[in-house]
Amino acid sequence: MALSVSSLAAALSHLSLPSTSTSKPHQASLLRLRPSTSSRTVSLALRASAAEAAEPAEAGLPAEEVVAVEEEAEEDAPLGIALRKYVKQRLPGGFAAQRITATGRRKTAIARVVLQEGTGKVFINFRDAKEYLQGNPMWMEYCKVPLVTLGFENNYDVFVKVHGGGLSGQAQAICLGVARALVKISTANKVPLRSEGLLTRDTRIVERKKAGLKKARKRPQFSKR
Numbered sequence: 001m002a003l004s005v006s007s008l009a010a011a012l013s014h015l016s017l018p019s020t021s022t023s024k025p026h027q028a029s030l031l032r033l034r035p036s037t038s039s040r041t042v043s044l045a046l047r048a049s050a051a052e053a054a055e056p057a058e059a060g061l062p063a064e065e066v067v068a069v070e071e072e073a074e075e076d077a078p079l080g081i082a083l084r085k086y087v088k089q090r091l092p093g094g095f096a097a098q099r100i101t102a103t104g105r106r107k108t109a110i111a112r113v114v115l116q117e118g119t120g121k122v123f124i125n126f127r128d129a130k131e132y133l134q135g136n137p138m139w140m141e142y143c144k145v146p147l148v149t150l151g152f153e154n155n156y157d158v159f160v161k162v163h164g165g166g167l168s169g170q171a172q173a174i175c176l177g178v179a180r181a182l183v184k185i186s187t188a189n190k191v192p193l194r195s196e197g198l199l200t201r202d203t204r205i206v207e208r209k210k211a212g213l214k215k216a217r218k219r220p221q222f223s224k225r
Contacts, residue, residue, distance in 0.1 A: 083127060101181065104175065106172040107204075109163070109166070111177045112161045115181045116157050117155065119157065124162060124174070138171075139168060142171040143174045143178065144158075147182070149193060150193070176198070
C-alpha cells in the first residue's frame with residue numbers, strides 16, 4: 001500500500017506541473033502586449049504635440065511671409081477651381097446674361113456658346129478645351145473652324161456649356177454654336193460661313209433599335225428548318 005501511495009503522489013505531482021508551466025507564458029504574453037499599446041499612445045501624443053507646435057510657428061511669421069505661404073497654397077490648389085472662378089468673373093450673371101450667345105446641336109449634344117473679345121482661349125464646362133476634349137486635335141479643330149475661316153482665331157474667347165452625347169458630337173455642336181454666334185456679331189460673316197457649310201445643322205442621328213432585331217436593321221439569321 002505504501003508503494004501505491006507514493007506512486008499516486010508522484011503522478012499527481014507530474015499532473016500539477018503543466019498547469020503552472022502554462023500560466024507563465026500567458027503572463028509573459030500579456031506583459032509583452034502592454035508596452036506596444038503604450039508606445040502607440042506615446043507616438044500619437046508626439047505627433048499631436050508636433051502639430052500643435054507647428055501652428056504657433058506659422059502664426060508668429062511676419063506678414064510678408066504669411067502672404068507668401070498663402071500664395072503657395074493658392075498655386076497648389078486644383079486648376080479646375082481656378083478656371084471656374086476665372087470663367088465666372090468673365091461671365092457676370094451667367095451664360096444667359098451675355099450679349100453674344102448661340103446654341104449648337106449635333107446628334108444628342110446641345111452646346112450653349114458665348115463669345116467675348118479675347119485671345120482665342122476655349123473653355124468647355126469650366127475646363128480647358130484641350131483637357132475636356134482629351135487632347136484630340138480633330139475635336140479641338142472643330143471648336144475653332146468658324147473663327148479660323150474668318151481670321152478671328154486670336155480675337156475672341158469661347159465659353160461653352162455642353163451636355164448630352166459624346167465628345168465628338170459635342171465638338172461639332174460647339175462648331176455650329178460658334179458659327180451662329182459670329183453671325184450675331186455681324187451679318188457680313190454669314191456668307192463665308194454659309195459657303196463653308198458651317199451654318200447647316202447636321203440632322204443625322206443614330207437610328208433606334210427595333211424589337212426583334214439585333215440593332216436598328218440587323219436581323220437574326222434566318223433558319224428554314
